[in-house]
Amino acid sequence: AQSVTQPDIHITVSEGASLELRCNYSYGATPYLFWYVQSPGQGLQLLLKYFSGDTLVQGIKGFEAEFKRSQSSFNLRKPSVHWSDAAEYFCAVEGSSNTGKLIFGQGTTLQVKP
Amino acid sequence: GAVVSQHPSRVICKSGTSVKIECRSLDFQATTMFWYRQFPKQSLMLMATSNEGSKATYEQGVEKDKFLINHASLTLSTLTVTSAHPEDSSFYICSAAGHPNTEAFFGQGTRLTVV
Numbered sequence: 001a002q003s004v005t006q007p008d009i010h011i012t013v014s015e016g017a018s019l020e021l022r023c024n025y026s027y028g029a030t031p032y033l034f035w036y037v038q039s040p041g042q043g044l045q046l047l048l049k050y051f052s053g054d055t056l057v058q059g060i061k062g063f064e065a066e067f068k069r070s071q072s073s074f075n076l077r078k079p080s081v082h083w084s085d086a087a088e089y090f091c092a093v094e095g096s097s098n099t100g101k102l103i104f105g106q107g108t109t110l111q112v113k114p
Numbered sequence: 115g116a117v118v119s120q121h122p123s124r125v126i127c128k129s130g131t132s133v134k135i136e137c138r139s140l141d142f143q144a145t146t147m148f149w150y151r152q153f154p155k156q157s158l159m160l161m162a163t164s165n166e167g168s169k170a171t172y173e174q175g176v177e178k179d180k181f182l183i184n185h186a187s188l189t190l191s192t193l194t195v196t197s198a199h200p201e202d203s204s205f206y207i208c209s210a211a212g213h214p215n216t217e218a219f220f221g222q223g224t225r226l227t228v229v
Binding site for chain 2: 041
């Protein structure tokens with residue numbers, strides 16, 4: 001069965017520091033992978049997605065993610081974090097091809113220190 | 115990107131009553147809509163998948179008689195929480211996917227509080 005693991009429940013970084021949020025997935029075929037951000041009490045905003053092609057994906061707000069098939073990973077990165085990036089981040093895999101049905105990781109809470 | 119509107123954003127109801135949540139795709143036709151539930155500080159769990167004009171498919175452990183889903187048109191799906199109890203209090207989020215687009219777009223979510 002497909003699954004997504006985000007090993008880090010909570011991460012704290014200083015403003016201006018670099019960030020990497022980890023995501024590992026389990027899926028038999030080539031996965032469709034997503035990163036979403038959720039501010040408190042809000043819905044989800046798509047940061048970026050990987051369907052195929054270039055394994056380094058650029059997203060909004062300066063985020064990028066790299067798909068590594070050998071490691072079953074899709075880690076999210078940002079070179080310099082801003083205080084407004086503090087939020088909950090979810091990695092997700094599409095459960096079945098071409099359906100839109102998503103399986104989410106547990107989420108990582110990002111706290112940004114001034 | 116496509117816009118999905120969810121209404122209401124917040125609702126408080128009395129225990130034993132029913133609550134309806136609407137999910138609308140505003141600028142595209144959604145052949146499939148998904149309903150997720152999110153408990154505080156937890157991830158989103160898929161409750162059910164609904165396809166326009168057919169019965170919803172519920173995930174294991176989700177009571178279909180309690181969480182009624184209707185997807186009567188290509189732009190609207192509704193989730194009705196029947197005979198709500200305090201343990202149904204949660205954040206409910208819908209997403210909608212058009213065909214052949216594989217990406218599903220999320221609504222803003224509905225905070226349900228049952229008192």
